Amino acid sequence: MGVLDWMLDSDPSIRWQALRDLADAPAEVVAAERTRVATEGWGARLLALQGEDGQWAGGAYFPAPTGDSDAGAQPDDDESQPWTATAYSLLLLRDFGVDPRSDQVRRAVALVSDHCRWEEGGQPFFTGEVEPCINGMTVALGAYYDQDVDGVVARLLGEQLEDGGWNCWAEYGSVRSSFATTINVLEGLLAHERATGGSAESVAARRRGEEYLLERKLFRRKRTGEVVDRVWLQFSFPTRWHYDVLRALEYFRAAGDLPDQRVDEAIQLLRSKQQPDGTWLLENTHPGEVHFTLEDGDGRPSRWNTLRALRVLNWYEQTEANP
Known part of the structure; x- marks a missing residue:
């Protein structure tokens, strides 16, 4: 079975996207x-x-809490949620x-x-939470589901840091942005811009946030060039709130601009992970309770990551073919 046929032999959620993005149906x-x-x-x-x-x-x-007094509370660490x-x-x-x-x-x-x-805080869902990471997701959801999240966008614009990104720990004094918070906010601002047209201020903020990632080639420290976190070189699905290189590449593909040369190294990483059978693996499932599983587990071929990787490469290679 070819890779496209393998993806089409799956759930409607994968099939329709493969038909649109890979099969030109x-x-x-x-x-x-x-x-x-x-x-x-x-x-x-x-x-x-x-x-x-x-x-x-x-x-x-x-x-919500159940009989366990700890259920529903935020975990002490980020290993499981x-x-x-x-x-x-x-x-x-x-x-x-x-x-x-x-x-x-x-x-x-x-x-x-x-x-x-x-x-x-107890506020209604689509009015947003307090952390920019969560509010970035809220804006993305509001834009997708046709809800008014303009107030959440305004709050995010006021929370952008000097280096161009965002960080959930800014209220505790952090002045350096977080890759994870920034990608969540960028996805939200892009979705809101697509749904409403955005504003000059929101577009400028989004562009500054893009520069934060591009200056770091999506996974390196700006000052030293070191890899910030090697976990980001492993591809997850669902990504939840977490950052990884494939998620960042998917954002830039969705933004629709010509690929910036500063994503080249990330693209090389993506290409290096393609398996001999043409698929990509699921590599880093984020632990925690789920409603039901979507794939066969880490180290196995992933329809989701293969779909996402192939459409990123289609975006990038169109530019290679038409410089």
Whole structure:
């Protein structure tokens, strides 16, 4: 089985994106396949897990406490985190590419808007939380699901640091940006810009944030050139809040500009990870409770990472072919 056939022999959430991004299928074929995401497979399964309270797992960012007094609390470290609450469930539905205009999704999002409140602050979900990492995700979700997140965008613009990025620890005195916080904010600003047109200020902020990553070639320290964190050289799906090189490349592909030469080394890394059979592996699953698994585990061929890698390379190689 060829790589494209292997991806098409899968869930509708992968099939429709492979048809659109890799197979150049007619628009009506792509649209028909996309409609199935809300009614079949992983998308339908995830939508069915929404609670009567409008939330997944009873919480906005963390599952609601159960009989265990520690359940629902933020972990002491970042090694493991439950991924079943509302924010990450909506992010996964967006990754699936569920049609936000479908009746099923409109009902689900309306329930979130009406009933879901952040654990820190108690404010409605689409008005945002307090950390820019989470607010970047909130903006991306609001833009995708047609919710007003202009106030969250304004807050993010006021929190951009001098070096061009963002950091959730800025309120505690950090003046250096975080790759992870920055990629979440950039994805949110890009999605908001696409949905609303953005503003001169938001576009400028996004461009400054891009420069923060590009100056560091997506994974190196600006001053020394050292790799910041070798974990970023391993590719995850879902990415959750975490940063890695493939996620950054996907952002720049989505932004639609011609590839900057400062992504060349990241592209070389991406190419080096293609397996002899044409696939890419799942390498770094972020530990934590999930609703259900999507792939066969780390070290095995990943339809998601293969899809993402191939469309990044298509974007990059179009420029190589037409300099």
